Amino acid sequence: MNKLNTFREAVNPESLCNQACAAADDASALLAAALKPTATYSQVTLALEAILALTAKGLAGDAAAYAQYQSLLLELHIPGDARTEPTRRWMASQVYRMEDEFAPALSDFSALPVDQFREKVDAEIAARTRVKHPMSVHLFQGSPPLEDVRFFLQHHWNRSYNFYSLLAELAFRFEAIEDASVFYRNLYGEAGAEAPDRSHPALLSHLMTYFDIPLQVDFPALHPLEKAYLNNRIRCVRHTDVAWGLALLYAVESVSCVNHRRIYELLQRLGVPEEPSEFHRLHGTQDEIDTEEMWELIAKLAPSATFQRQFMQSLTRHFEINRAYFDMLWQQMQEQSGQPA
Structure with a gap:
C-alpha cells in the first residue's frame, strides 16, 4: 500500500486538536501570541497544533491551507527575537516531521554502488x-x-x-x-x-x-x-x-x-x-x-x-x-x- 495514501487516510486534521482546527483561520494570531517572550506552554502548543492541522490539510491537497502553512513556517524560519529562537526552531521541527510523512515514496528505488x-x-x-x-x-x-x-x-x-x-x-x-x-x-x-x-x-x-x-x-x-x-x-x-x-x-x-x-x-x-x-x-x-x-x-x-x-x-x-x-x-x-x- 502506498505510504502517502495511507498517511492521508489515517491523518484527520480534526484529530490533531479540535480547538486548534476551530481556530485554523486565525493561526497567524495564535502564532503571534506563541512567539511573545511571555508566551505560556499552552499558547505555544495551541499555535503548533493549528499549524500542524494546516500542514496536514495543505499536503493533502488543500491549496489555501498549503499557502497558509508555508507562510507560517517561513515566519518560524525568519530570524526574530532571540528569546523565541528555541521555540521557533522546535515548532518548525514538528512541521518537518509531518512533511517527512509525505516524502516521495520512490517505488522504483534500489541502492547502487x-x-x-x-x-x-x-x-x-x-x-x-x-x-x-x-x-x-x-x-x-x-x-x-x-x-x-x-x-x-x-x-x-x-x-x-x-x-x-x-x-x-x-x-x-x-x-x-x-x-x-x-x-x-x-x-x-x-x-x-x-x-x-x-x-x-x-x-x-x-x-x-x-x-x-x-x-x-x-x-x-x-x-x-x-x-x-x-x-x-x-x-x-x-x-x-x-x-x-x-x-x-x-x-x-x-x-x-x-x-x-x-x-x-x-x-x-x-x-x-x-x-x-x-x-x-x-x-x-x-x-x-x-x-x-x-x-x-x-x-x-x-x-x-x-x-x-x-x-x-x-x-x-x-x-x-x-x-x-x-x-x-x-x-x-x-x-x-x-x-x-
Missing part, C-alpha cells in the same frame, strides 16, 4: 536543470526586455543572499570536524575570506543596487510557492538525517557554475559593468571545487541504502518544488510584460 549512485544523481540533476526551463531559455537564449531581467534578479536575490546560512546549518549536523570542514571551507569563501567587503552577499548586493532592487526582502508578500522553495531549503539543511541537506546543497552547487555563467553572459550582453557583475563572474568558475569536496563527503555515506533513499527523496522533493516555483515566476514574468502565458 557509489560510483553508479553518482551517475544516477548527476543524470537526474542534468535532466531537471533550470537551464532547460522556458524562463531560462527566454532569458539566456533570447533577447529579454530589461524589466524581465530585473524581475528575475529580484527573485534571484530572494533565494541567494543568505546562502551562507544554509552551509552553516548543515555544518552543525556533522560531529566530525573533517566532515564539517567541507562546509566551513565553503563558508569561508562565502564570507569573503580575509575581506568581509568581498563576501558573496556584498558582491551580489552591488548588482541589486545597479538594478535598483531593494535589498530588504518583503517575506510576507512573497508568493506561496516562493515561500515553499525557501522553506524547503532550510528544512533540508536542518534535517536530522544529513542526506536531506547534502542532496539539496549538492543539487544547488553542482549546477552553480553553469547557472551563474549564463547570468554573467546575460549581464555582459546588457552592458552591465564589471563591478556589479563580479558575483556571477566568480561563481561561473569556482563552485566546481566545492561540488567535488561535497561529493567526497557524500561518497563516505552513500554505501548505506537508507542514506541513498533519503538523498533521492530530498532530491525529488527539491525538484518538484523548484519546478512549481519557476513555473510561477515564468507566468508572473509573462503577465508583467504582457506576453501570452
Whole structure:
C-alpha cells in the first residue's frame, strides 16, 4: 500500500486538536501570541497544533491551507527575537516531521554502488536543470526586455543572499570536524575570506543596487510557492538525517557554475559593468571545487541504502518544488510584460 495514501487516510486534521482546527483561520494570531517572550506552554502548543492541522490539510491537497502553512513556517524560519529562537526552531521541527510523512515514496528505488549512485544523481540533476526551463531559455537564449531581467534578479536575490546560512546549518549536523570542514571551507569563501567587503552577499548586493532592487526582502508578500522553495531549503539543511541537506546543497552547487555563467553572459550582453557583475563572474568558475569536496563527503555515506533513499527523496522533493516555483515566476514574468502565458 502506498505510504502517502495511507498517511492521508489515517491523518484527520480534526484529530490533531479540535480547538486548534476551530481556530485554523486565525493561526497567524495564535502564532503571534506563541512567539511573545511571555508566551505560556499552552499558547505555544495551541499555535503548533493549528499549524500542524494546516500542514496536514495543505499536503493533502488543500491549496489555501498549503499557502497558509508555508507562510507560517517561513515566519518560524525568519530570524526574530532571540528569546523565541528555541521555540521557533522546535515548532518548525514538528512541521518537518509531518512533511517527512509525505516524502516521495520512490517505488522504483534500489541502492547502487557509489560510483553508479553518482551517475544516477548527476543524470537526474542534468535532466531537471533550470537551464532547460522556458524562463531560462527566454532569458539566456533570447533577447529579454530589461524589466524581465530585473524581475528575475529580484527573485534571484530572494533565494541567494543568505546562502551562507544554509552551509552553516548543515555544518552543525556533522560531529566530525573533517566532515564539517567541507562546509566551513565553503563558508569561508562565502564570507569573503580575509575581506568581509568581498563576501558573496556584498558582491551580489552591488548588482541589486545597479538594478535598483531593494535589498530588504518583503517575506510576507512573497508568493506561496516562493515561500515553499525557501522553506524547503532550510528544512533540508536542518534535517536530522544529513542526506536531506547534502542532496539539496549538492543539487544547488553542482549546477552553480553553469547557472551563474549564463547570468554573467546575460549581464555582459546588457552592458552591465564589471563591478556589479563580479558575483556571477566568480561563481561561473569556482563552485566546481566545492561540488567535488561535497561529493567526497557524500561518497563516505552513500554505501548505506537508507542514506541513498533519503538523498533521492530530498532530491525529488527539491525538484518538484523548484519546478512549481519557476513555473510561477515564468507566468508572473509573462503577465508583467504582457506576453501570452
